[in-house]
Amino acid sequence: MAVASLIPPAPATGEPQSGCYMAATSDCGGRLSREHYISRGLIDGPELRVRGMPWQREEVARFSPDNLVARILCRRHNSAMSPLDAHAIRFFLSVEAGLKHAQRRSLSRKSRFYMTSGDGLELWAMKTLASLYSSGIEFMTPEHRFRDFEPPMERIVAELSSPNPCSIMTLSLPLMQDAHEEQIGRRAVSIGPIVDDETGELSGLLVRMHGIALVFNIDLPDKDALPETEIARPDMIDLIGMDRTSRIFLSRAKRRPEAWIVQIRLSHPRKDPPAGRSDRGCNRQPLRK
Template identity: 30%
Template sequence: MKCWAKSVSECSSTQSREHYISKGLFSDKTLFVDNAPFLGGGSKEIAKASLTKKCLCKKHNEQLSIYDDEAIRFGDALKYCLELSAKRRNSTAKKFSPHRKNVDADRFSRWFLKTYLGLFEFFKYPSAIAPETLAALVFSESAITEFLKLEVSMAVSEEFQIVEVVSIAPLEKDEKTIGMQVQLYGVRLNGFFSDKPEYSQKPLKIRFNEYKQGKSCEIRFR
C-alpha cells in the first residue's frame, strides 16, 4: 500500500489513485501538460483521468474530497470576478457595489498541503518539514491556518488572464523546499509551511478593481 497518510491512521486495504492536481479545476477531458517530471519533462497532451499516482489508500483519499471542492470554489470565484468585470467594463456608473466571494481558509490550506504531498518528491530539494508532519496537519481536527502562510505573489498592477491553467513550483531556501508556489487560474499564491503555529495573519483578500470605479469584486479567505 502506497499512502502518504499511513502515519496518521490505519489505511484501508484498497489502493486508490490521487490526481496530481484536483481534476475538478479543469472542464476539458484532456489537458496540455508542460515540463512535468512525472511525464519525463517536455510537453504532452494527456487525458485528465490519467494524471494520477498511487499515493493514497481509498479511505484517506475519500476524506480529502472536501478540500478539492474548496480549491474548485476558489477557481469558480476567480471566474465570477472575471465575468463581472467584463459586464462592468463599459459602464458609465461612477462607483460599483462590490461583490464578495468567500473561500474557507482552513480547507484551502489543507488542499495546498495535500497537493504538495503528492508532488514534493519531484522537487530538487527535500522537504524542510517532514512529510509525516504535514500529513498530520492535513487530517488534523484543529485549524491549521497558523501552520501555513499564504500570500499573493503578484504586483498590484500585474496583468494576468483567468483561464483554466495551474502551475506548480517549489519555494526553496538553504537547499530545502520550504513551501510551494501555485499559480491557479492566473493568480500566483505562495505557501510557506511550518511545524508549529507561527503564522498569525490577517485573512487573505484578493481585490479586483475597475479602472475608474474602484473595487468591483473581492475574494476573502475566511
C-alpha cells in the same frame, strides 16, 4: 466557512496500507486509489492546461485531468480528505468567475462577492505538497530538483489526521507585478516548489491559477518574516476591472481585528478606490497597474 473533519469515519481499522502516505495513522481501508495530485475540479472541462511539469516540452500543455494521477492514498483516506479539494475548487472557480465579471463589457457597475475558506485552501496546499512528493514527480528548476528536498511528511500526516487540523503552510500574495503572469486570466494552472537558497531547505509551494501567483510558505513564523512585497493571509482579494470589482473573501477560524485586502487591477487602471469599506491594506500598492 468551517473545514469538515478529515478523519475517516469510526471505527478505526487499525490497518496501515502500504503505499498510502497516511499509513502511519493505521486507519487505512480499501486498495490504493487514483489520487489527483492536482485537483481535477480546478478546471470544469475535459482538458487541463498545465504549466511547469518537468516532462513538458511545450510552455503550456493540454492533458486530460485523469492522466495527472498517482496511487498514493488508500480509498478510505482519499475519501476523507476530499473536502480539501472542494475548498480549492471553490476558490479557483471564484477567481475565474470574478475575473469574468470584472472584465466583461457591461453598463452595470455592480460588484460581486464570493466566499471561500482561507483555512481550507492552506490545508489543501499542505495535502497537495504531500501528494506531489509521494507521487515521485520530478519537478525541476534551473538550480534544484524537487526530490532532493523532502517536505515534513510526519508533521503533515499528523495535522491531516488531527481532529482540529491546522496547516503548516501560510498563504501569502505577492504585490510585485513580475511575480504574476503577464496576462492575468489565462486558463492554466502551474505548481512548483520553492527552495530557500540560504538554508537549502524546501520553504514552500508556488501555485499559479488564472495567472495569479499564490505562495504557500512552510512554517512561516509571522507576517514580518515575509518580504515587504507580500501580504500574509489576506482576508479579501479585490479583482478590479475598468468599471466593476469582484471581491473574494477568505474566511478563517481566527479573525484579526483589521482586514487585509490585496488589490489586483485588470487591464485598465482606475482612479477611484474599489467598492467596500477602507480597511487597512486597501491602499497598498496594487499587483497590476
